[in-house]
Amino acid sequence: QSVLTQPPSASGFPGQRVTISCSGSNSNIGNNYISWYQQLPGTAPKLLIYRNDQRPSGVPDRFSGSKSGVSASLAISGLRSEDEADYYCVSWDDRLSGYVFGTGTEVTAL
Amino acid sequence: EEQLVESGGDLVQPGGSLRLSCVVSGFIFSNYWMSWVRQSPGRGLEWVANIKQDGTEKHYVDSVKGRFTISRDNGMNALYLHMNSLRVDDTALYYCTSHQLGIGTSWGRGTLVTVSS
Numbered sequence: 367q368s369v370l371t372q373p374p375s376a377s378g379f380p381g382q383r384v385t386i387s388c389s390g391s392n393s394n395i396g397n398n399y400i401s402w403y404q405q406l407p408g409t410a411p412k413l414l415i416y417r418n419d420q421r422p423s424g425v426p427d428r429f430s431g432s433k434s435g436v437s438a439s440l441a442i443s444g445l446r447s448e449d450e451a452d453y454y455c456v457s458w459d460d461r462l463s464g465y466v467f468g469t470g471t472e473v474t475a476l
Numbered sequence: 477e478e479q480l481v482e483s484g485g486d487l488v489q490p491g492g493s494l495r496l497s498c499v500v501s502g503f504i505f506s507n508y509w510m511s512w513v514r515q516s517p518g519r520g521l522e523w524v525a526n527i528k529q530d531g532t533e534k535h536y537v538d539s540v541k542g543r544f545t546i547s548r549d550n551g552m553n554a555l556y557l558h559m560n561s562l563r564v565d566d567t568a569l570y571y572c573t574s575h576q577l578g579i580g581t582s583w584g585r586g587t588l589v590t591v592s593s
Binding site: 399401403405410411412413416417420422452454456462463464465466467468469470 | 582584
């Protein structure tokens with residue numbers, strides 16, 4: 367039940383800034399925290415951002431998160447080839463009483 | 477170092493049952509909510525179920541309600557997912573994940589469940 371919408375793909379040249387959106391509703395993003403994950407090919411997801419804009423230790427400050435209303439964004443500044451991966455958002459949904467993931471965005475460094 | 481190790485995945489026929497396990501080390505298991513998240517081949521992530529620290533509160537995605545049961549043994553640092561009436565669309569890599577900073581703080585490598593006749 368993917369109720370959070372992300373663009374299927376995003377790209378940029380190395381060094382550029384890439385932004386990924388995550389759109390939801392009042393029952394999820396509008397009223398709860400959002401987290402972001404990076405999933406490199408063939409590996410488990412890795413937490414990048416929690417509580418909308420907080421970075422766990424070890425995550426480069428090139429990654430930043432923001433939230434406004436029922437939407438959220440993940441920004442990658444200074445894109446690198448090693449950032450090529452799938453990125454997912456997630457939030458708790460009060461109406462569903464469960465977590466909902468975004469549809470995922472594949473990021474490509476051109 | 478935090479480690480989560482899943483096991484129990486297998487090839488099973490439609491209608492069959494499996495029990496997945498996840499053994500945790502490197503953090504105080506009993507202090508945190510835990511979740512199971514799955515990923516079908518070539519698809520996105522789907523949250524399956526979560527469970528409170530003392531096991532008194534559980535939530536499930538609609539598609540598994542009445543078929544799957546999440547449980548935990550804090551003395552053994554273990555998380556379980558009992559799966560009954562398995563369907564072809566339950567085929568996925570099942571991840572165990574912890575909630576120290578919110579859902580998905582640490583992840584295991586996953587265990588593969590294949591439902592096919």
